[in-house]
Amino acid sequence: MSLVAHFPEGFTPRREQARLLDALESALAEADADPTAPRLFVVEAPPGIGKSHLAVTLARWSESAYLLTSQKLLQDQYEREFGDVVQLVKGRDNYACERYPDGRVPTSLGMCRRPRGPACQCPYARAKAAALAGPVFCANTWYFATLRHWHAEQLPRRRLLIVDEAHSLENQLVNVHAVRFTAAEMKEWLGGLLPRLDIADEYRPLLAPHLERLDAELEAIVRSLEAVRPPDLEPDVFLQMPPSRDEVILLERRDALAGALARLRAFVDGADKEWIVRYAADPGAPLELTPLGVAVDARALLTDCAELTVLLSAYLGPSAVVAETLGFAEDDVRAFVTSSPFPLEQRPIVYRPVGALSRASLAALEPSLFAEIAGILAAHPRDKGLIHVASYAAARRLMADVAQRAPLEARRLIFVESSGAKAAALERHRASAAPSVLVSPSLREGVDLPDDFLRFQIITKMPYPDLGDPWIAARRARDPRWYAVETAKALMQTYGRSCRHAEDHGVTYVLDAQFERFLQHNRPLLPEWFLDAAHAALRVSPFE
Numbered sequence: 151m152s153l154v155a156h157f158p159e160g161f162t163p164r165r166e167q168a169r170l171l172d173a174l175e176s177a178l179a180e181a182d183a184d185p186t187a188p189r190l191f192v193v194e195a196p197p198g199i200g201k202s203h204l205a206v207t208l209a210r211w212s213e214s215a216y217l218l219t220s221q222k223l224l225q226d227q228y229e230r231e232f233g234d235v236v237q238l239v240k241g242r243d244n245y246a247c248e249r250y251p252d253g254r255v256p257t258s259l260g261m262c263r264r265p266r267g268p269a270c271q272c273p274y275a276r277a278k279a280a281a282l283a284g285p286v287f288c289a290n291t292w293y294f295a296t297l298r299h300w301h302a303e304q305l306p307r308r309r310l311l312i313v314d315e316a317h318s319l320e321n322q323l324v325n326v327h328a329v330r331f332t333a334a335e336m337k338e339w340l341g342g343l344l345p346r347l348d349i350a351d352e353y354r355p356l357l358a359p360h361l362e363r364l365d366a367e368l369e370a371i372v373r374s375l376e377a378v379r380p381p382d383l384e385p386d387v388f389l390q391m392p393p394s395r396d397e398v399i400l401l402e403r404r405d406a407l408a409g410a411l412a413r414l415r416a417f418v419d420g421a422d423k424e425w426i427v428r429y430a431a432d433p434g435a436p437l438e439l440t441p442l443g444v445a446v447d448a449r450a451l452l453t454d455c456a457e458l459t460v461l462l463s464a465y466l467g468p469s470a471v472v473a474e475t476l477g478f479a480e481d482d483v484r485a486f487v488t489s490s491p492f493p494l495e496q497r498p499i500v501y502r503p504v505g506a507l508s509r510a511s512l513a514a515l516e517p518s519l520f521a522e523i524a525g526i527l528a529a530h531p532r533d534k535g536l537i538h539v540a541s542y543a544a545a546r547r548l549m550a551d552v553a554q555r556a557p558l559e560a561r562r563l564i565f566v567e568s569s570g571a572k573a574a575a576l577e578r579h580r581a582s583a584a585p586s587v588l589v590s591p592s593l594r595e596g597v598d599l600p601d602d603f604l605r606f607q608i609i610t611k612m613p614y615p616d617l618g619d620p621w622i623a624a625r626r627a628r629d630p631r632w633y634a635v636e637t638a639k640a641l642m643q644t645y646g647r648s649c650r651h652a653e654d655h656g657v658t659y660v661l662d663a664q665f666e667r668f669l670q671h672n673r674p675l676l677p678e679w680f681l682d683a684a685h686a687a688l689r690v691s692p693f694e
């Protein structure tokens with residue numbers, strides 16, 4: 151049966167979807183026939199194309215797929231829309247141990263976690279077994295990569311590995327592989343806060359001597375746990391006996407120490423990798439040792455888990471950059487690109503530069519930036535919107551300024567104070583009958599605000615990744631092209647909030663004059679569906 155015949159039931163593929171599926175079908179056939187053909191497919195489709203439908207079509211066709219999402223929210227969306235096709239599994243903490251009557255203890259702390267605790271097929275074990283047995287194992291990338299890297303699980307090889315929203319794949323893998331110690335952990339396990347050093351390798355001689363001592367400490371905790379363990383009883387009786395307070399403390403210490411030791415060992419034994427130190431100046435800051443690249447691990451993950459990998463996103467950048475980042479040769483990658491199905495009038499960009507915003511110019515330019523924002527709010531008196539700001543600090547300054555300058559407009563603003571406050575703020579925005587406007591540095595992607603939930607958005611500052619982060623600075627120093635691609639990814643994701651489906655429309659205002667400069671320098675990197683809107687905004691021919 152053809153690939154398109156596996157399109158989710160009840161839906162008809164759009165023209166762009168059908169074209170992509172035809173092209174993918176030929177490439178899959180070629181990969182079957184020729185073992186040297188490319189095995190990493192990169193599918194770029196603008197927002198609103200329906201990438202999850204493409205992912206599900208591929209997964210159903212293969213009958214044997216891992217389908218990875220960038221976040222748990224997206225995983226839930228797959229379950230809602232395609233629950234009959236995908237088998238979902240999340241991390242242990244998302245399931246409650248059924249052996250505790252009040253059901254509030256996660257399975258990661260379940261009754262069976264004691265030494266020689268009998269397992270009893272809890273909701274987590276059942277979900278994982280069903281996902282492993284079913285044709286489409288659906289998880290988030292973090293969980294999947296953690297299983298492999300930190301739990302050394304050998305996941306059986308499947309026909310396809312499909313990664314949705316794959317523009318964040320490198321970042322997610324880097325975070326999974328990072329070795330992190332909180333201030334409390336350093337005090338507890340490493341004899342106190344470690345000094346601030348610039349070179350990661352200098353931490354190795356400081357950390358290595360702790361290994362032997364902590365190994366011995368872990369053994370001692372395990373022996374103590376054996377001593378307080380309930381005597382040998384029938385499994386059912388054992389699993390109905392909650393641990394004593396002493397036992398709970400020991401269990402927590404054991405799990406925390408085992409985790410710290412695994413991280414310690416990964417860094418001490420990882421001298422062949424280049425690591426970057428992230429250790430902020432404030433006294434309670436964690437120490438994070440982060441691998442500069444994950445090419446070797448990414449390649450191993452992608453090639454071990456499946457015969458062929460499909461990466462999906464609105465924009466992933468040139469194949470050469472994707473290949474290098476993930477440890478592949480450029481000719482191992484095959485790219486599939488489609489245009490936007492939505493006319494320009496539904497997704498215009500309006501360019502209103504107040505100046506080239508940078509750390510140095512920000513203080514001088516903010517008054518005109520805030521005045522421009524107040525003007526745009528006044529021009530959309532009945533529309534809901536979204537203002538993308540550079541940071542939480544910039545958001546606070548904007549809120550204070552608009553409160554002074556335009557108190558009526560200020561009442562429309564909903565400040566999303568932290569990433570934890572996102573869900574509640576979105577809920578408030580959606581529920582409000584007023585023309586509310588979200589203000590946030592972290593709603594560039596992963597949020598769906600179709601139709602009247604977003605009629606305008608404002609990009610205050612170009613989303614350049616923060617060079618104050620040592621990892622980003624080092625990555626850019628190694629490959630300036632990577633930095634441009636990451637900026638473009640963030641810009642495409644932000645622009646993509648404006649028009650979510652064929653009948654939707656929304657305008658994007660860009661207020662940073664760096665936009666024009668970025669476009670001039672990076673035109674060949676950018677997709678056509680974005681360039682057409684950007685060039686219309688700049689009033690220049692798209693292809694000059």
Ligand code: SF4
Nearest residue numbers: 247248260262270272
């Ligand atoms: S005791 Fe049973 S329900 Fe609880 S975590 Fe262990 S296997 Fe799961």
